[in-house]
Amino acid sequence: xxxxxxxxxxxxxxxxxxxxxxxxxxxxxxxxxxxxxxxxxxxxxxxxxxxxxxxxxxxxxxxxxxxxxxxxxxxxxxxxxxxxxxxxxxxxxxxxxxxxxxxxxxxxxxxxxxxxxxxxxxxxxxxxxxxxxxxxxxxxxxxxxxxxxxxxxxxxxxxxxxxxxxxxxxxxxxxxxxxxxxxxxxxxxxxxxxxxxxxxxxxxxxxxxxxxxxxxxxxxxxxxxxxxxxxxxxxxxxxxxxxxxxxxxxxxxxxxxxxxxxxxxxxxxxxxxxxxxxxxxxxxxxxxxxxxxxxxxxxxxxxxxxxxxxxxxxxxxxxxxxxxxxxxxxxxxxxxxxxxxxxxxxxxxxxxxxxxxxxxxxxxxxxxxxxxxxxxxxxxxxxxxxxxxxxxxxxxxxxxxxxxxxxxxxxxxxxxxxxxxxx
Amino acid sequence: xxxxxxxxxxxxxxxxxxxxxxxxxxxxxxxxxxxxxxxxxxxxxxxxxxxxxxxxxxxxxxxxxxxxxxxxxxxxxxxxxxxxxxxxxxxxxxxxxxxxxxxxxxxxxxxxxxxxxxxxxxxxxxxxxxxxxxxxxxxxxxxxxxxxxxxxxxxxxxxxxxxxxxxxxxxxxxxxxxxxxxxxxxxxxxxxxxxxxxxxxxxxxxxxxxxxxxxxxxxxxxxxxxxxxxxxxxxxxxxxxxxxxxxxxxxxxxxxxxxxxxxxxxxxxxxxxxxxxxxxxxxxxxxxxxxxxxxxxxxxxxxxxxxxxxxxxxxxxxxxxxxxxxxxxxxxxxxxxxxxxxxxxxxxxxxxxxxxxxxxxxxxxxxxxxxxxxxxxxxxxxxxxxxxxxxxxxxxxxxxxxxxxxxxxxxxxxxxxxxxxxxxxxxxxxxxxxxxxxxxxxxxxxxxxxxxxxxxxxxxxxxxxxxxxxxxxxxxxxxxxxxxxxxxxxxxxxxxxxxxxxxxxxx
Numbered sequence: 066x067x068x069x070x071x072x073x074x075x076x077x078x079x080x081x082x083x084x085x086x087x088x089x090x091x092x093x094x095x096x097x098x099x100x101x102x103x104x105x106x107x108x109x110x111x112x113x114x115x116x117x118x119x120x121x122x123x124x125x126x127x128x129x130x131x132x133x134x135x136x137x138x139x140x141x142x143x144x145x146x147x148x149x150x151x152x153x154x155x156x157x158x159x160x161x162x163x164x165x166x167x168x169x170x171x172x173x174x175x176x177x178x179x180x181x182x183x184x185x186x187x188x189x190x191x192x193x194x195x196x197x198x199x200x201x202x203x204x205x206x207x208x209x210x211x212x213x214x215x216x217x218x219x220x221x222x223x224x225x226x227x228x229x230x231x232x233x234x235x236x237x238x239x240x241x242x243x244x245x246x247x248x249x250x251x252x253x254x255x256x257x258x259x260x261x262x263x264x265x266x267x268x269x270x271x272x273x274x275x276x277x278x279x280x281x282x283x284x285x286x287x288x289x290x291x292x293x294x295x296x297x298x299x300x301x302x303x304x305x306x307x308x309x310x311x312x313x314x315x316x317x318x319x320x321x322x323x324x325x326x327x328x329x330x331x332x333x334x335x336x337x338x339x340x341x342x343x344x345x346x347x348x349x350x351x352x353x354x355x356x357x358x359x360x361x362x363x364x365x366x367x368x369x370x371x372x373x374x375x376x377x378x379x380x381x382x383x384x385x386x387x388x389x390x391x392x393x394x395x396x397x398x399x400x401x402x403x404x405x406x407x408x409x410x411x412x413x414x415x416x417x418x419x420x421x422x423x424x425x426x427x428x429x430x431x432x433x434x435x436x437x438x439x440x441x442x443x444x445x446x447x448x449x450x451x452x453x454x455x456x457x458x459x460x461x462x463x464x465x466x467x468x469x470x471x472x473x474x475x476x477x478x479x480x481x482x483x484x485x486x487x488x
Numbered sequence: 489x490x491x492x493x494x495x496x497x498x499x500x501x502x503x504x505x506x507x508x509x510x511x512x513x514x515x516x517x518x519x520x521x522x523x524x525x526x527x528x529x530x531x532x533x534x535x536x537x538x539x540x541x542x543x544x545x546x547x548x549x550x551x552x553x554x555x556x557x558x559x560x561x562x563x564x565x566x567x568x569x570x571x572x573x574x575x576x577x578x579x580x581x582x583x584x585x586x587x588x589x590x591x592x593x594x595x596x597x598x599x600x601x602x603x604x605x606x607x608x609x610x611x612x613x614x615x616x617x618x619x620x621x622x623x624x625x626x627x628x629x630x631x632x633x634x635x636x637x638x639x640x641x642x643x644x645x646x647x648x649x650x651x652x653x654x655x656x657x658x659x660x661x662x663x664x665x666x667x668x669x670x671x672x673x674x675x676x677x678x679x680x681x682x683x684x685x686x687x688x689x690x691x692x693x694x695x696x697x698x699x700x701x702x703x704x705x706x707x708x709x710x711x712x713x714x715x716x717x718x719x720x721x722x723x724x725x726x727x728x729x730x731x732x733x734x735x736x737x738x739x740x741x742x743x744x745x746x747x748x749x750x751x752x753x754x755x756x757x758x759x760x761x762x763x764x765x766x767x768x769x770x771x772x773x774x775x776x777x778x779x780x781x782x783x784x785x786x787x788x789x790x791x792x793x794x795x796x797x798x799x800x801x802x803x804x805x806x807x808x809x810x811x812x813x814x815x816x817x818x819x820x821x822x823x824x825x826x827x828x829x830x831x832x833x834x835x836x837x838x839x840x841x842x843x844x845x846x847x848x849x850x851x852x853x854x855x856x857x858x859x860x861x862x863x864x865x866x867x868x869x870x871x872x873x874x875x876x877x878x879x880x881x882x883x884x885x886x887x888x889x890x891x892x893x894x895x896x897x898x899x900x901x902x903x904x905x906x907x908x909x910x911x912x913x914x915x916x917x918x919x920x921x922x923x924x925x926x927x928x929x930x931x932x933x934x935x936x937x938x939x940x941x942x943x944x945x946x947x948x949x950x951x952x953x954x955x956x957x958x959x960x961x962x963x964x965x966x967x968x969x970x971x972x973x974x975x976x977x978x979x980x981x982x983x984x985x986x987x988x989x990x991x992x993x994x995x
């Protein structure tokens with residue numbers, strides 16, 4: 066008996082699969098791409114993963130993805146104001162890339178639709194990594210557009226790039242490819258947002274070549290009735306560094322996957338994340354980090370705030386290969402659980418095959434410290450305000466670790482907005 | 489920081505090719521035919537002179553087992569087990585109540601001698617000498633704890649309990665300590681009430697199999713308010729070829745009772761793999777405390793990975809009453825494959841669960857072990873300390889779950905799991921599941937790189953102790969915390985591990 070064999074597809078699964086035939090003629094790509102799309106569809110026909118699949122242990126996608134909307138958007142989508150004023154905005158609106166503005170020196174911009182048409186996307190990128198890579202499969206089957214950025218060797222971009230994936234309901238499936246060549250430096254902001262009942266998926270491939278340095282900010286602010294499936298993959302070259310900052314502040318069902326491969330000796334990966342979970346959100350951040358080379362360093366810190374009926378999940382797996390001696394990996398996941406109606410589950414995994422490494426993880430779940438609260442209240446601050454201050458401070462700590470003042474200010478403003486809305 | 493030489497040497501001393509208990513006892517056995525079917529289950533039940541309801545219970549378990557699938561989520565790999573190629577019952581012939589040393593099968597005596605159990609205790613084990621009586625076999629005064637005669641032993645040899653010592657003295661205190669087969673015959677009301685109440689028949693694949701075919705094991709009942717006057721212990725020995733051992737242990741501590749129970753196990757060295765699938769159920773009622781300790785030393789297979797015991801065990805304690813406490817301590821060095829998660833269900837308010845573990849894997853051993861702490865009641869607390877050491881080509885995984893339910897107000901957990909790798913062909917893995925559904929829950933999980941703080945090291949070194957020694961001192965002190973959770977009787981075996989330092993440990 067195969068535990069994962071599902072005889073009948075759910076209504077949502079059926080809608081997802083059936084959508085392909087109506088959508089197919091509009092999707093870009095050469096013959097190879099079509100083969101990949103068909104393969105991805107075959108996977109979807111076998112049904113979405115349930116919690117019996119270890120990678121989906123806390124997110125039963127089959128049950129949670131209960132509605133798959135039609136492809137047609139409800140309205141026109143418009144680009145949003147950039148997080149940082151002078152950023153080059155490259156919007157994907159309702160699944161179509163609209164950015165035509167010339168970028169800073171050292172940057173080449175192409176649309177993903179063109180690249181798919183040319184057959185430029187490596188075949189394995191449009192292939193699900195395994196039978197249960199639902200995010201990869203859904204996106205591979207339906208991806209319509211996005212951007213392909215090449216950052217020239219040694220180029221240091223003088224303004225940030227903001228990639229936007231914006232919908233006005235319906236289904237959107239975008240993809241971003243960024244190649245940061247050797248010695249280059251860039252700040253990239255990714256916005257995932259929209260309005261209305263939607264299914265949005267987004268897959269990112271980032272290559273950070275030898276000695277390159279990238280700061281990537283991913284801001285997910287989907288509306289309350291949207292399902293968002295994201296997958297961020299990065300590969301790090303020798304002595305390169307990547308700082309990835311993720312802020313989740315919306316969505317009904319959110320799955321954000323992060324797959325990072327430290328393939329180059331001396332590479333450094335920093336992941337900082339803030340999950341602001343309110344309402345009935347189910348938000349799952351799942352990370353797999355492979356240390357494949359010696360002397361690689363990684364630190365991961367997530368701060369989660371859970372209110373209302375929200376449920377949060379953090380799965381972080383660090384794998385250290387036999388050759389990756391002197392790996393230094395530290396992971397922390399701290400949660401403030403402020404409600405009895407919600408929950409938070411974490412699974413920080415270590416898988417280690419090298420004997421000279423320093424790896425560790427910590428995970429805590431707790432309410433606000435009574436002593437801290439007392440300290441503030443003793444100074445005449447009422448309880449509600451005091452609690453608010455402490456919760457904000459708890460997450461702001463992670464944001465403040467980013468070095469760029471403008472970025473910190475912009476993110477803290479988003480934080481304030483979220484708390485204003487969710488009390 | 490890689491492991492220091494001292495640690496490497498210590499681990500080598502207990503490497504798989506150093507297994508001391510691999511001998512075989514040539515003793516005449518009665519075997520059930522190979523295979524598993526309803527007739528075999530009836531045969532076992534008949535052998536044990538069980539009442540009809542028990543036979544039905546087993547058959548029901550067998551039915552459920554047939555509908556279940558072997559679990560595959562653990563990080564262990566092994567060829568498919570042919571459950572029809574095993575003997576489900578093996579017992580040494582003529583084992584009914586030996587009266588003097590001469591009447592005990594000498595082979596059996598030799599076995600216990602070889603297992604390193606002290607002679608005086610061996611006499612006790614064979615049931616010929618009452619506690620406190622001098623022994624002619626024992627010339628010099630022994631200083632080990634067994635010789636104090638304060639340990640009652642239930643010796644399980646293949647499928648049967650050979651003898652249980654100190655039954656009478658225990659009975660005076662109201663404590664029932666006997667084999668589970670005897671308990672089924674003589675205390676059916678307790679068995680019917682509690683058997684399967686912590687680990688339900690269909691809890692998992694191996695628990696279902698065990699429920700169908702379990703052959704023996706120990707039963708302990710400590711009545712209200714009684715502090716068990718001595719340590720209780722079971723020694724499991726697999727001897728016969730091609731057999732599986734399926735023992736079942738049930739321990740009940742009534743209101744305010746206390747009992748400490750030890751478990752040891754060994755098996756002969758063979759090329760084939762043998763299956764050991766046990767179920768242990770602990771029940772602690774209001775204010776009761778159960779302490780369960782294991783030194784698991786099944787044959788681990790040879791240095792090529794041939795042979796060894798598959799140890800697929802379900803152990804679970806139910807803190808059913810308020811203010812109850814269950815504590816698991818384990819030292820795991822044996823078995824080719826270990827799959828065990830001694831757990832606590834913290835049902836009663838203010839109940840407490842503890843898990844202390846040292847797991848050492850060598851050769852081709854695979855360990856996937858850990859614990860579950862399920863917080864259901866109010867103000868429940870739990871503590872997990874796990875140390876994994878892998879060497880050779882082994883894989884050592886800690887897998888643990890801590891969860892707080894909606895009503896588990898003020899649940900607290902502290903978890904610490906460290907592991908150490910020695911050599912380049914082994915793996916160490918940590919898979920914790922932390923689930924909180926309550927705002928007042930406080931969970932801390934940590935797996936730190938180094939147990940030794942600069943301050944501690946400085947403190948010791950400034951007294952003129954060199955760094956290496958200082959590290960060893962601090963680390964030994966730390967490991968002792970876990971080992972001291974073991975009753976004295978087992979400390980000897982565990983001592984071998986004390987020297988292992990855990991510096992440079994990885995999460």
